[in-house]
Amino acid sequence: MSMFLELENLKAHFPIYRGAIFRRQIGSVKAVDGINLQLRKGEILGLVGESGCGKSTLARTIMQLIPTTEGAVILEGRNLSEISRRAVRTERVNFQMIFQDPYASLNPRMTVYDALAEAIQTRQQFDKKLLLEKVGRLMRTVGLPANQMRRYPHEFSGGQRQRIAVARALAPQPKLIIADEPVSALDVSIQSQILNLIAKLSQEMHLTMIFISHDISVVKYISDRIAVMYLGRLVELGPATEVVEKPLHPYTKALVSAIPIPDPQVERRRQRIILQGDPPSPTSPPAGCAFHPRCPYAIAACKAQRPELEQKERHRFAAWIRIGEI
Amino acid sequence: MALLEVENLRTYFYTRAGIVRAVDNVSFTLEQGETMGIVGESGSGKSVTCYSLLGLIPRPPGRIVSGSALFGGVDLLSCPKEQLRRIQGKRISMIFQDPMTSLNPYMRVSDQLVEPLLVHDRMSRSQALTKAIASLEEVGIQDAANRINLYPHQFSGGMRQRVMIAMALISRPEILIADEPTTALDVTVQAQILELIRQRQKDLGTAVIFITHDLGVVASFCNRVNVMYAGRIVESAPTDEIFNRPMHPYNASLQQSIPALHKKGQALFTIPGFPPDLTVEFHGCPFASRCAHAGDICKEQDPALKQIVPGHKTSCIRFQCGEIADVRSKNFVSAV
Numbered sequence: 001m002s003m004f005l006e007l008e009n010l011k012a013h014f015p016i017y018r019g020a021i022f023r024r025q026i027g028s029v030k031a032v033d034g035i036n037l038q039l040r041k042g043e044i045l046g047l048v049g050e051s052g053c054g055k056s057t058l059a060r061t062i063m064q065l066i067p068t069t070e071g072a073v074i075l076e077g078r079n080l081s082e083i084s085r086r087a088v089r090t091e092r093v094n095f096q097m098i099f100q101d102p103y104a105s106l107n108p109r110m111t112v113y114d115a116l117a118e119a120i121q122t123r124q125q126f127d128k129k130l131l132l133e134k135v136g137r138l139m140r141t142v143g144l145p146a147n148q149m150r151r152y153p154h155e156f157s158g159g160q161r162q163r164i165a166v167a168r169a170l171a172p173q174p175k176l177i178i179a180d181e182p183v184s185a186l187d188v189s190i191q192s193q194i195l196n197l198i199a200k201l202s203q204e205m206h207l208t209m210i211f212i213s214h215d216i217s218v219v220k221y222i223s224d225r226i227a228v229m230y231l232g233r234l235v236e237l238g239p240a241t242e243v244v245e246k247p248l249h250p251y252t253k254a255l256v257s258a259i260p261i262p263d264p265q266v267e268r269r270r271q272r273i274i275l276q277g278d279p280p281s282p283t284s285p286p287a288g289c290a291f292h293p294r295c296p297y298a299i300a301a302c303k304a305q306r307p308e309l310e311q312k313e314r315h316r317f318a319a320w321i322r323i324g325e326i
Numbered sequence: 327m328a329l330l331e332v333e334n335l336r337t338y339f340y341t342r343a344g345i346v347r348a349v350d351n352v353s354f355t356l357e358q359g360e361t362m363g364i365v366g367e368s369g370s371g372k373s374v375t376c377y378s379l380l381g382l383i384p385r386p387p388g389r390i391v392s393g394s395a396l397f398g399g400v401d402l403l404s405c406p407k408e409q410l411r412r413i414q415g416k417r418i419s420m421i422f423q424d425p426m427t428s429l430n431p432y433m434r435v436s437d438q439l440v441e442p443l444l445v446h447d448r449m450s451r452s453q454a455l456t457k458a459i460a461s462l463e464e465v466g467i468q469d470a471a472n473r474i475n476l477y478p479h480q481f482s483g484g485m486r487q488r489v490m491i492a493m494a495l496i497s498r499p500e501i502l503i504a505d506e507p508t509t510a511l512d513v514t515v516q517a518q519i520l521e522l523i524r525q526r527q528k529d530l531g532t533a534v535i536f537i538t539h540d541l542g543v544v545a546s547f548c549n550r551v552n553v554m555y556a557g558r559i560v561e562s563a564p565t566d567e568i569f570n571r572p573m574h575p576y577n578a579s580l581q582q583s584i585p586a587l588h589k590k591g592q593a594l595f596t597i598p599g600f601p602p603d604l605t606v607e608f609h610g611c612p613f614a615s616r617c618a619h620a621g622d623i624c625k626e627q628d629p630a631l632k633q634i635v636p637g638h639k640t641s642c643i644r645f646q647c648g649e650i651a652d653v654r655s656k657n658f659v660s661a662v
Binding site: 262 | 565583
């Protein structure tokens with residue numbers, strides 16, 4: 001069975017140059033370094049990891065906003081890394097993004113109507129009356145009153161703006177939506193409104209989505225499967241609830257245990273794994289497993305061998321060489 | 327006697343759009359060595375409250391309209407500037423959310439660290455430098471003697487926040503105000519920094535005012551919590567009580583909207599509407615229009631913080647007069 005979206009050994013490296021006259025490449029930042037992943041239609045995949053682990057670069061590589069260094073992005077059987085740049089432009093209607101900051105991602109000089117009408121017409125031109133109707137319907141879908149379509153973004157609150165951003169992403173009827181930290185800038189009470197909206201729409205419209213967040217409890221709530229990234233590579237992949245409740249990889253364990261739980265009794269009982277140090281730099285990743293300098297279970301073999309993502313249980317994958325022992 | 331006693335603090339901003347009542351009649355006390363949390367959403371006035379104490383409110387447009395803040399017999403809000411300067415950074419110090427914008431990018435870390443010692447303690451430079459290196463080691467920075475000569479951009483985000491903490495604690499303050507100190511950091515680094523603050527607080531006996539929007543951090547870190555909404559404290563209690571026996575509907579619904587407590591597929595609880603516009607003067611409870619328990623009385627009577635059981639105060643009028651016993655919203659099914 002062919003998958004809806006397939007990533008095959010996807011890499012995005014950025015060269016580092018030194019010198020003005022005799023410019024030479026002295027290394028590269030391996031932001032995305034060999035990702036294999038398959039998405040079914042209608043699935044929501046949560047992507048978690050710390051800042052700098054390459055989550056956003058991966059998203060931009062999938063959207064063909066960053067050239068792939070190696071590997072392939074295959075959407076419905078078509079390899080997007082191989083088609084011409086012009087073809088990519090027309091293909092891009094099929095991907096939409098929702099960004100973190102709704103203050104920065106909407107054009108302040110465009111009314112809501114302008115922004116949505118433009119997005120709707122990327123596929124097909126409509127006459128004014130029909131367009132007006134479509135914009136109105138779209139606004140109601142995301143829970144905004146249609147009579148506010150002539151307003152500018154600054155007239156809306158942060159949560160409402162994020163609704164507009166969701167509407168704009170839905171407008172061209174995309175095949176894939178990538179939401180890059182869509183609720184991180186919002187307050188708790190507004191965050192839950194937007195999460196509800198995304199969950200409802202994805203179910204009703206059968207959306208396929210990659211949901212990026214650093215907040216594992218948000219990701220657990222919204223997604224079907226979770227992929228955990230560390231320094232450009234996947235370290236764990238599996239069904240959302242299982243990954244959070246019974247993590248396989250030591251990094252996932254540490255990530256889950258670092259999240260403060262809003263219950264003082266639970267907090268007092270908990271054993272917290274506190275990782276030492278910061279994530280290493282992707283310009284010179286440690287040899288072997290990139291996580292070994294911070295890993296409480298590291299052994300000599302971890303320095304020598306880079307573990308690949310392997311199936312450990314049904315639907316569950318992890319990249320850890322000691323998984324059988326511990 | 328309490329270490330810090332804030333009473334009836336009102337800080338308003340006089341803007342073109344009107345008077346923003348950012349902090350409206352806030353009172354609280356801070357005891358020696360305790361960790362007090364202030365939680366609230368953006369715009370609830372939690373930062374402005376603390377900025378007011380340290381004289382950091384830009385004037386104009388801001389003005390402290392009324393109130394007092396007694397700290398060791400000195401009123402921080404009305405004392406002469408000179409006196410406040412001797413307290414700022416010495417007996418009360420502060421760390422901010424973004425360590426990159428609060429450290430001076432043009433100054434070496436060493437110069438920034440010794441500054442409070444040279445100014446407040448009149449130490450010699452070499453003495454101060456020795457102490458600065460020791461303070462960096464205390465916050466877990468290895469090879470401090472060499473790294474002290476670096477510039478802030480040469481440190482990672484977590485390391486910069488460690489430098490900030492070292493700087494804030496170098497003159498052994500009695501109060502440390504931490505304004506969302508871990509919000510800009512990754513969760514794994516957040517856990518490190520929280521552990522560090524806890525450790526240093528234990529060593530030095532410093533009282534901490536911890537400003538945050540994250541109820542999870544509050545649960546793990548604070549002894550006592552003040553919940554703020556629209557410039558007022560709406561509930562104040564020991565941490566366990568805040569979570570186990572909420573007495574204000576806002577606090578309860580805030581907790582109910584956290585995704586961690588929801589089953590998959592179950593819709594998240596949401597608070598309808600938006601926080602009120604603080605430029606508009608209103609009567610009654612500021613939360614009434616969004617509250618599931620609001621009655622007519624809530625729109626007529628101005629709420630005041632009242633003690634229900636020792637140590638636990640709420641400003642919910644209907645709870646105070648016993649009309650409601652459970653402030654949680656009923657359309658919520660707990661997953662636990």
